[in-house]
Amino acid sequence: MSLSLCVYCGSRLGDSPVFEHAARSLGERLAARGGRLVYGGGRVGLMGIVANAVLRGGGQVVGVIPQALMQREVGHAGLTELHVVQTMHERKQRMAESADAFVALPGGIGTLEELYEVWSWQQLGYHDKPVALLNVDGYYDALLRFMDICHRRGFVSDAQHAALIVDDDVERLLDRVGAAAAKATAPDDYSRI
Template identity: 65%
Template sequence: MSTFSLCIYCGSKLGAAPGYEGAARQVGTLIGERGWQLVYGGGNAGLMGTVANATLAAGGRVIGVIPQSLMAREHGHTGLHELHVVDTMHQRKQMMAERADAFLALPGGIGTFEELFEVWTWRQLGYHDKPVGLLNVEGYYDGLLAFLDQSVAQGFVPAAQRPLLQSSTDAAELLDRLSRDARTASAPDDYRKI
């Protein structure tokens, strides 16, 4: 593996708790300090902008992918190493997934949920073998994690699939896990199947 590339899904808003922005800044700083590459949705608003700017400030490389229709709404970030402006959300998500070695969700809204669940579903279906993580900042994802455990208990999510969505409240520890697991990923990447 060349430079480790981490795809971040997160909100285009800052959220109500100040800890969300702090966590995004910490993750971006860790990416940059480790010499990694950030792949994200290309915006300069909310947590998206925070993680990108922190990565850049810490010396990391940043690739953004944004649909043309969201350039104004998400304040397309023009200070990145690469900014790919695409036609559709499907193109955005596919390009982000192809450029990443692992995935991490920070706090966010419906778009973040959808991206996280899609890439976890792709892992379950064998379209990739890249690790998927969720940073649970200030208990933001407590309810979701409990619901996922309930889904396993009720027989809708296979027990073997649940651990494939790794979670932690400790950003550095979770990034270490994702990086380590990405090195052992073996399944071919074939997002064209989707």
């Protein structure tokens, strides 16, 4: 199965080259496996790095970007496909519909919002696609501790807590996400969102 992977990540580079290395590695490995990247369509930050790595590896890259961001000239002009949409909601829905799985790399508020949205959509039964975190250099350790508290305090179920795939190794993460995506069987139903 060729994986269509939706990647959420920063439009900035962060404070360490380790984040750039992880984004580049994910893109290279996804392309080497014949996968397709679906992402927010930007040319800057970690978003641009992962997209360029997939393209250099001969893979396909589908970007979805709102018109307002395209006008600010952050859209990537060299993608396999670039869809310019009107709203952020349309962007996120189109990305979700185009992907077999979701992975968050380091990022800020937007990355967290996108991660939690697809994870909550999974919980609500809108899809059964895998949702994962690439925990580069312990970036998400504090967030994962907080999710453990949410689980222990009864606000996140055992099943939903266990559903998030977390790894710090690109190859292992892609293996786990690919295996989980192959098992996903429920049809998407984003019409109720």
